[in-house]
Structures are given as structure tokens and as C-alpha cells.
Amino acid sequence: MTADLAGAAGPRGTGPLAGVLVADFSRILAGPYATMLLADMGAEVVKVESPQGDDTRSWSPPLRDGVSTYYLGVNRNKRSIALDLRDPDDAAAARELARRADVVVENFRTGGLARFGLDYETVAAGNPGVVYASITGFGSQPDGAALPGYDLIVQAISGLMSLTGDPAGEPFRAGISVFDVMAGLHATVGVLSALNLRHGTGRGQHVEVNLLSSALSGLVNHASAAVAGGVVPFRMGNSHPSLFPYEPLPCADGDLIVTAGNNRQFRKLVEVLGVPELADDPRFARNEDRTANRDELRPLLVERLRTRSKAEWFTDVIAAGVPCGPINTVDQGVAFATSIGLDPVVTVGEGGAAVPSVRNPVTFSETPPDYRLPPPALDEHGAELRRWLSAPAGVPVGEAGA
Known part of the structure; x- marks a missing residue:
């Protein structure tokens, strides 16, 4: 490898590509x-x-x-x-x-x-x-x-x-x-x-x-839908074509992204929201059921989420093991990464x-x-x-x- 440039104007690179x-x-x-x-x-x-x-x-x-x-x-x-x-x-x-x-x-x-x-x-x-x-x-x-x-x-x-x-x-x-x-x-x-x-x-x-x-x-799953499934994906805003809930949901003071990607996570979500019976409702028991009946399920979740702030729900929903997060500005995203020890800057x-x-x-x-x-x-x-x-x-x- 060609290393004779190293040290020209500053220290030499020390990473795995040093000398390239x-x-x-x-x-x-x-x-x-x-x-x-x-x-x-x-x-x-x-x-x-x-x-x-x-x-x-x-x-x-x-x-x-x-x-x-x-x-x-x-x-x-x-x-x-x-x-x-x-x-x-x-x-x-x-x-x-x-x-x-x-x-x-x-x-x-x-x-x-x-x-x-x-x-x-x-x-x-x-x-x-x-x-x-x-x-x-x-x-x-x-x-x-x-x-x-x-x-x-x-x-x-x-x-x-x-x-x-x-x-x-x-x-x-x-x-x-x-x-x-x-x-x-x-x-x-x-x-x-x-x-x-x-x-x-x-x-x-x-x-x-x-x-x-x-x-x-x-485009991964969307491109696969077109080439392998013969399905033309369409615009759904913040909704996911194959999962629900997997989108912003309104709390008392703003939106919280909630992503219950499997049945276990959904059960934990509705338990922390105080409506555990939804996990056994045949309309919502499986992911395909929740996706098909999202228009019925969404208002039931929103009714509970609107009772508290997004920060309060974020703390409790995360503690329950369900992925979620607030919608931040870019500077808030950097600050959050800093707060969890990622040292992004x-x-x-x-x-x-x-x-x-x-x-x-x-x-x-x-x-x-x-x-x-x-x-x-x-x-x-x-x-x-x-x-x-x-x-x-x-x-x-x-x-x-x-």
C-alpha cells in the first residue's frame, strides 16, 4: 500500500485503512x-x-x-x-x-x-x-x-x-x-x-x-412488493403497510412514535396503556388483524395516550419493553444521542x-x-x-x- 504521503500535513491515520x-x-x-x-x-x-x-x-x-x-x-x-x-x-x-x-x-x-x-x-x-x-x-x-x-x-x-x-x-x-x-x-x-x-x-x-x-x-420491502408480489406500493403518510401500530400517535402535548412490531410487544403496550383486554380482542390479536383493523384500533390507543404527555408515556412505554420515541428536531436528536452516551459530536x-x-x-x-x-x-x-x-x-x- 502507498504510505509515503502520511504525515504531510497533520498526523498519520491510525485506523484499519492506515497507509491506503x-x-x-x-x-x-x-x-x-x-x-x-x-x-x-x-x-x-x-x-x-x-x-x-x-x-x-x-x-x-x-x-x-x-x-x-x-x-x-x-x-x-x-x-x-x-x-x-x-x-x-x-x-x-x-x-x-x-x-x-x-x-x-x-x-x-x-x-x-x-x-x-x-x-x-x-x-x-x-x-x-x-x-x-x-x-x-x-x-x-x-x-x-x-x-x-x-x-x-x-x-x-x-x-x-x-x-x-x-x-x-x-x-x-x-x-x-x-x-x-x-x-x-x-x-x-x-x-x-x-x-x-x-x-x-x-x-x-x-x-x-x-x-x-x-x-x-x-426501497427494500417496497421494491420487493413490486418485483416479487406484483403490488404497487402507495403513499400512506406515516403509516406502515404491514404493521400497526407503527406510526406517530398523539399524546396530550404532541406525537409519540409507537412501534409494536409483534404480538408480545402489542400486549405489553396495551397493558401499560391500561387497556389489556385489547390484546385478546379477535380484531387485534395478531399483527395481520391489527393491520386490517387499524381504523378501529387507532382511536382506542389514542384515547389512552391523550391522557398524558409524550415524555411521560415515553418513559413508561419504553420501560415496558415497547419501542417508542418522540419526534425531535435535529438538535434534539443530537442532544438525545449525547444523553445516552453515544458522544455524537x-x-x-x-x-x-x-x-x-x-x-x-x-x-x-x-x-x-x-x-x-x-x-x-x-x-x-x-x-x-x-x-x-x-x-x-x-x-x-x-x-x-x-
Whole structure:
């Protein structure tokens, strides 16, 4: 693995991917999220940007110290170099980076990097061990490659929006770019799988991920209903097509999510609500009965829940062993995670450059993720990286000359 970049501008990664060099030619969300996860696990990530920078640098509000929090959220633990691929010298530096890299990640339009000699076939010819990950919107076949790959478009085309929103209202997008994130996760899984195979073969491969395939996989039970059951799922608001109760239910001061996913949990729920007889009512005895008769059961549960606050019911229903939870704002969600010991916020960097960030969700007993570099300014490490790329391979960047 290529470890000669380590120590260039901050401490070396110590996680399970320590020594892996990632050339990150991606921007916006799916690719940068994937490379940040790899960086958290110890990989040395070089973020290649155009002279104008990653688009998300200017996506605001909100801002922190004049920098977009969108950009800050997916770019820690990276070094930035600005390269104009239309410039021969910059293109040569980019090719040298790809030649030295263990992993290349890109989300250009299909074929967009070929004219710079940075497509998979060209890079692999000089670097047969490279794991080269391409993230597109709709795949690399001609018809799909011609389509613009934006998360919102994929939410619409995949069918997700047809499932989201009030049954009597219009389709809604998800509150986050859910398929960008999902594709980034799938790309990470693909890269790690290919690196594992490379240990035995010495050869890399081309890993391809597209947002639409990630979307259809992520629709799980709904996609299965369509392809295996011949059923077209429909919008049900906050209701679940196969379970009840599994939705917000109103208490005296707001809604509480209640998810009694099996008969045992339902019996415990109605006991704590003070209506144990409902568990033996033939209309509600089994999950399929409760689902079919939800319009009869819901008001009976709500009648009891409205007698107390959501906080009071949350305490008692959880104590009874039934999953439930209040509907929080994002800051309240972070606070709740803190209250149960998850330590969701980490500080990356020191002094005035320190940036609060959301902790990597994976824990390792021996090689935990580390948070060594704050999200870089545009071309922050450009000079030293250019020196390193012009020096012979194997020379650490800090020793590549002045």
C-alpha cells in the first residue's frame, strides 16, 4: 500500500485503512461522503478540486466562520489540491496521483475523465492494483449515462416520492439527499471489498455504483412488493403497510412514535396503556388483524395516550419493553444521542480552526476512526502535494524538497 504521503500535513491515520492512498476526484455528496468514511478509517485522502472548488463550498446558508456547513459535513480528514485538468501540467499531476493511488473515486459524467487520461482503463494500465470507483446517477450504459444524476431526480424516478407524503396530498422528497448518502455507502462497501480481494490477487478492479440502483435496493420491502408480489406500493403518510401500530400517535402535548412490531410487544403496550383486554380482542390479536383493523384500533390507543404527555408515556412505554420515541428536531436528536452516551459530536482540528463534526458511526475495538484534519481550504495542501507528485515515488511528501 502507498504510505509515503502520511504525515504531510497533520498526523498519520491510525485506523484499519492506515497507509491506503485515496485519490478523490469526486464532488458534492455521494463521493465525498464515501471518501470521508475511508479517511476516518485511516486512509490518506487527497481531494482534487477544480480551481473553483467543490460546488458545496458555496452552498449556504448555513455557514460556520464563512464556510458552508454542507461542505464541512463531508470533507474532514482530507488534503486539498486544486488542479485544472485542462492545463497540461495539472493534468499530468492528476495522472501521477492516480498512478500512485490505491483507490480512485470519481463521479464525473461517464467518460468525462477519459480525455485527461484519468478513466479506469488508462489508470489501470499504469496502476493494475488500483481500485477505481465510479459513482453515477443512472449507470454507464448509453441511455443512463446521458441522464443528469441528481438525488432529487432519482427520488422521483425510483418511486420514493410516490411513497412519501400525505395520502391525500402531493408526493414529497425525503428531508435529506437519501440516495446520495446510500450510494456513498455502497461505494464504500464496494471499495473495501475490492481492496480485500486485492490482498490475494494483487490486482484492482473497477467498482461502479449508481444512484438509481442504490435507490431500488434501498426501497427494500417496497421494491420487493413490486418485483416479487406484483403490488404497487402507495403513499400512506406515516403509516406502515404491514404493521400497526407503527406510526406517530398523539399524546396530550404532541406525537409519540409507537412501534409494536409483534404480538408480545402489542400486549405489553396495551397493558401499560391500561387497556389489556385489547390484546385478546379477535380484531387485534395478531399483527395481520391489527393491520386490517387499524381504523378501529387507532382511536382506542389514542384515547389512552391523550391522557398524558409524550415524555411521560415515553418513559413508561419504553420501560415496558415497547419501542417508542418522540419526534425531535435535529438538535434534539443530537442532544438525545449525547444523553445516552453515544458522544455524537467530535471536534476536528485545534484552536480557531477547530470544527465540530458528527462522529463516524462505526466503532472498532482495536483501530477506532480518528479525526486528524479539519475540512481543508481550497488548495490548502497544493504546494506540498505538487512537490511530492514531482518527486520519485516512495519519497514522503515532507521530504520532497522545498
